[in-house]
Amino acid sequence: MPIRVAFIEDNASLRKRFEQQFALIDDIDLMATFATAEGALRGIGKIPPEERPEIVLMDIELPGMSGVEATIAVRELYPDTDVLMFTVFEDEEKIFRSIQAGAAGYMLKDDPIAKVAEAIRELHGGGSPMSQSIARTVMSFVRTHSRPAETPAAPPRTPVPPVELELSGRELEILQGLVEGKNYNSLADALTISPHTVKTHIKNIYKKLHVHSRALAVRVALERGLV
Secondary structure (H helix, E strand, O other), X not given: OOEEEEEEOOOHHHHHHXXXXXXXXXXXXXXXXXXXXXXXXXXXXXXXXXXXXXXXXXXXXXXXXXXXXXXXXXXXXOOOOEEEEEEOOOOHXXXXXXXXXXXXXXXXXXXXXXXXXXXXXHHHOXXXXXXXXXXXXXXXXXXXXXXXXXXXXXXXXXXXXXXXXXXXXXXXXXXXXXXXOOOHHHHHHHHOOOHHHHHHHHHHHXXXXXXOOHHHHHHHHHHOOOO
């Protein structure tokens, strides 16, 4: 069955372009597009639960209710629907607000349609896709905001040993790759394992770190000195 996707974007020409491009992709069904978050929430609510979109592509800059506010609403009203942020911005604060709101991934509007389709498939498979430039921005933001205050009286931070979180050597390798912005396929190639095995390791990493997204895993990894 094709992955059911809805797209919330106020730019009419971009909505039309995506409708045309996704019509050529067999395993993704762009079932609905909306110009506003308010319209999307009403529209999705009218769809029978078993037919609702599994993934929402969410523009972060929307008229009226913002993409961040809409993400919170989608996650509360339709918990089985994942949100993939889709924007031209690489603003650190906006990215982190989106992640905190429950977004499961973050892509840029200038990413090729093939990359967006790959991200949708990755998210549907349990991953948390993120453009490499976004991953670098998140990593920079986390490192900046997790750095202890530099005062003479402040004791040096002691990293938490990885053993306390029971991460295996392979899981630490994959976690390092996530911090570096690598996707499933590049991790699989680098470690000479299958993408399916990478997905399994990542799910275990999320469980052990008590997180639900790649960005939060990166944050925990950096804050606790795991990589």
